[in-house]
Amino acid sequence: xxxxxxxxxxxxxxxxxxxxxxxxxxxxxxxxxxxxxxxxxxxxxxxxxxxxxxxxxxxxxxxxxxxxxxxxxxxxxxxxxxxxxxxxxxxxxxxxxxxxxxxxxxxxxxxxxxxxxxxxxxxxxxxxxxxxxxxxxxxxxxxxxxxxxxxxxxxxxxxxxxxxxxxxxxxxxxxxxxxxxxxxxxxxxxxxxxxxxxxxxxxxxxxxxxxxxxxxxxxxxxxxxxxxxxxxxxxxxxxxxxxxxxxxxxxxxxxxxxxxxxxxxxxxxxxxxxxx
Numbered sequence: 001x002x003x004x005x006x007x008x009x010x011x012x013x014x015x016x017x018x019x020x021x022x023x024x025x026x027x028x029x030x031x032x033x034x035x036x037x038x039x040x041x042x043x044x045x046x047x048x049x050x051x052x053x054x055x056x057x058x059x060x061x062x063x064x065x066x067x068x069x070x071x072x073x074x075x076x077x078x079x080x081x082x083x084x085x086x087x088x089x090x091x092x093x094x095x096x097x098x099x100x101x102x103x104x105x106x107x108x109x110x111x112x113x114x115x116x117x118x119x120x121x122x123x124x125x126x127x128x129x130x131x132x133x134x135x136x137x138x139x140x141x142x143x144x145x146x147x148x149x150x151x152x153x154x155x156x157x158x159x160x161x162x163x164x165x166x167x168x169x170x171x172x173x174x175x176x177x178x179x180x181x182x183x184x185x186x187x188x189x190x191x192x193x194x195x196x197x198x199x200x201x202x203x204x205x206x207x208x209x210x211x212x213x214x215x216x217x218x219x220x221x222x223x224x225x226x227x228x229x230x231x232x233x234x235x236x237x238x239x240x241x242x243x244x245x246x247x248x249x250x251x252x253x254x255x256x257x258x259x260x261x262x263x264x265x266x267x268x269x270x271x272x273x274x275x276x
Contacts, residue, residue, distance in 0.1 A: 003121070004119040026073060028076060039267070083148055155181065239263070242266060
């Protein structure tokens, strides 16, 4: 099969790899129909993720069709259309029982990191019964792949961890797919302001169309001052970081109000200074 492989810092290749096989009773083999690229994949290629070794097939998002299942899998069968969660969950460890699936002691974020991922024709899925979700016939594959990582990450890591409340003020730094997902799902909680900050006017225009109350292009270096001005100098109740570089996390700390929350979504490869 063809697979996209990480070869070390700034090295990548499309290679022929053996088709994966069932290893454990809870495994499934999925034929990939749609996958996509995460900002985390770009961090890996930059050499920022030490846990990902050269030779790894990248990718942790996708939808596909089950090709085969292990003898311990009873809820799925070959031919089923499935959504692949970016987080693998054993469903039994202490963290899974606390619904902290990303901290699963034997799972978590392993696709395209500690085991081969989804940017290939086929992928082996550990803990298939608790890491796959059925997709109804007729559902759009391109829409479904957004639910593999992008939308739930923006919602859980950004909106829920950001503790957005009705009438609160929110700033989202980064207007890419994750930031836009945070914007869309933040609206569930009826904040009074959602300020989007980015360097790209096209992305900011999309954010405005999706419901941002204000947009700020931070290219001039005055993003913090402009965000503070929108809140009467107080700062925002929730500042969501959706880029993954030290400067944007620092920006969030500058614009959050006393008693507010900074929710970090981005993966930061470099050292981040917290000016406390």
